[in-house]
Amino acid sequence: MKVSKILVFICSMSIVFVGGILLIKASAQENNITNQQIEIIRGNCTSIKNILRQLRASDALLRVNRGQTYESISTKLMNGFNSRVSNNNFNNSNFVSITKNFNQALNTFRSSYKIYEENLSSVINIDCSKNPEMFYNSVVEARDKRNRVHANIIILNQYVYQYQSILNKFEKDYKPAINGVN
Amino acid sequence: MELINNMAEEQNSEVGIISFVNKHSFKIFITTSIIISFIIVNISMFLYYGSGAAQLDLSRPGYQDVRDKIEVDDGEFYDYPDSGPMNDTVIDDFKVLYEKYVRKVKLIDAFGGDPLSPKELGIIPTTE
Numbered sequence: 001m002k003v004s005k006i007l008v009f010i011c012s013m014s015i016v017f018v019g020g021i022l023l024i025k026a027s028a029q030e031n032n033i034t035n036q037q038i039e040i041i042r043g044n045c046t047s048i049k050n051i052l053r054q055l056r057a058s059d060a061l062l063r064v065n066r067g068q069t070y071e072s073i074s075t076k077l078m079n080g081f082n083s084r085v086s087n088n089n090f091n092n093s094n095f096v097s098i099t100k101n102f103n104q105a106l107n108t109f110r111s112s113y114k115i116y117e118e119n120l121s122s123v124i125n126i127d128c129s130k131n132p133e134m135f136y137n138s139v140v141e142a143r144d145k146r147n148r149v150h151a152n153i154i155i156l157n158q159y160v161y162q163y164q165s166i167l168n169k170f171e172k173d174y175k176p177a178i179n180g181v182n
Numbered sequence: 183m184e185l186i187n188n189m190a191e192e193q194n195s196e197v198g199i200i201s202f203v204n205k206h207s208f209k210i211f212i213t214t215s216i217i218i219s220f221i222i223v224n225i226s227m228f229l230y231y232g233s234g235a236a237q238l239d240l241s242r243p244g245y246q247d248v249r250d251k252i253e254v255d256d257g258e259f260y261d262y263p264d265s266g267p268m269n270d271t272v273i274d275d276f277k278v279l280y281e282k283y284v285r286k287v288k289l290i291d292a293f294g295g296d297p298l299s300p301k302e303l304g305i306i307p308t309t310e
Contacts, residue, residue: 037305055297061248066292073283080262088268114234143298150293171273
């Protein structure tokens with residue numbers, strides 16, 4: 001009985017150990033870099049960094065312009081219209097709920113862009129001729145962070161469209177009431 | 183007697199500090215100013231980077247090319263008034279205004295694409 005317990009323990013430990021090794025291998029393979037790539041990075045270090053600098057500048061512009069647009073949608077349109085609906089004694093809970101979610105998503109977008117920008121800046125500061133592997137891994141990380149920013153944009157756009165459909169529904173549902181009031 | 187001696191020593195040391203301050207007042211003033219400004223600059227830099235303002239600051243070096251491409255508010259998008267009646271015209275006007283923003287958002291797939299992929303960066307992986 002005791003021996004079987006020990007066997008079970010040894011088996012489970014070896015499964016955990018082998019599983020751990022496989023996981024480490026899998027994650028290493030994700031960021032696998034070939035010797036040829038190392039040479040390419042070393043040889044084209046300056047040009048790759050220039051591409052990254054240009055991307056950082058264009059993304060910063062995109063962040064400013066897009067951030068401004070979302071900010072305006074929230075503060076100039078949504079807030080104003082929500083209050084107007086409420087001031088006229090109509091139920092604005094759907095509008096308010098979407099606006100709240102939109103603002104939360106906007107905050108997430110701001111912070112995820114900040115993380116991405118810091119990541120990309122640190123990539124640019126790496127000496128890729130001396131540390132090509134570290135550079136490559138950091139690029140992979142920055143790529144992931146950029147994808148997250150894109151995911152936030154998709155979420156924000158969904159809320160923008162949702163608000164629009166709620167607006168259409170409001171128009172349809174409340175038209176008789178509006179015409180009755182005025 | 184000991185107490186009197188201690189008091190005399192304390193008085194002497196106070197006089198010593200005062201005379202030191204009087205003698206080196208300008209140097210102390212400069213040093214203190216530098217220390218205070220150093221602390222304030224550090225706090226400002228911490229807030230500048232920590233708040234995310236740095237990411238929006240296109241006056242930084244390296245952003246000259248994109249600086250003039252910032253969209254300026256030309257008054258097309260105004261604050262929607264929160265007071266006033268609610269009728270068909272109001273809703274229609276709001277829908278038109280809102281549609282302008284929706285079109286703006288749809289125009290570009292912001293942060294889409296994959297410019298950091300090895301292919302885009304010219305680090306094309308090949309089998310060895």
